[in-house]
Amino acid sequence: MSEHSHGDANLTRNQALVLETLSAADGSLSAYTILDHLRDKGFRAPLQVYRALDRLVELGLVHRLETLNAFVVCRRSDCEGHGTVAFTICKKCDNVAELTGEEIAGTLNSVAVDVGFALEKSTVELRGICGACRAG
Ligand SMILES: [Zn+2]
Numbered sequence: 001m002s003e004h005s006h007g008d009a010n011l012t013r014n015q016a017l018v019l020e021t022l023s024a025a026d027g028s029l030s031a032y033t034i035l036d037h038l039r040d041k042g043f044r045a046p047l048q049v050y051r052a053l054d055r056l057v058e059l060g061l062v063h064r065l066e067t068l069n070a071f072v073v074c075r076r077s078d079c080e081g082h083g084t085v086a087f088t089i090c091k092k093c094d095n096v097a098e099l100t101g102e103e104i105a106g107t108l109n110s111v112a113v114d115v116g117f118a119l120e121k122s123t124v125e126l127r128g129i130c131g132a133c134r135a136g
């Protein structure tokens, strides 16, 4: 694991713009939505967005949500180190919330150890209905 802390990475202009766009968003964004936001900043091709996203994911500043094929900015400072991130994804309002991954990491790790698997990283996506939608 490389050492880094949120906010002090050396980002290129493109990476910083993509991160800014994701930070300003309420939930998750697809690469194409990000591209639409950044067209007037000189972005032309999806590849430019994907390249920036790859690096941001690598740095732990952004998470990729496989089931939505979308990206969300990391809002937890305690997220690094254990390689497991977890989200609740509301199917009604599309709200995406990042959970503390630590307990889940412990569980997944012991399951992996049982089958002799060396777990490096995992993304857990819980699909369902958020508290606000259930109350409403
Ligand atoms: Zn995170």
Ligand SMILES: [Zn+2]
Binding pocket: 090, 091, 092, 093, 094, 095, 129, 130, 131, 132, 133, 134
């Ligand atoms: Zn909801």
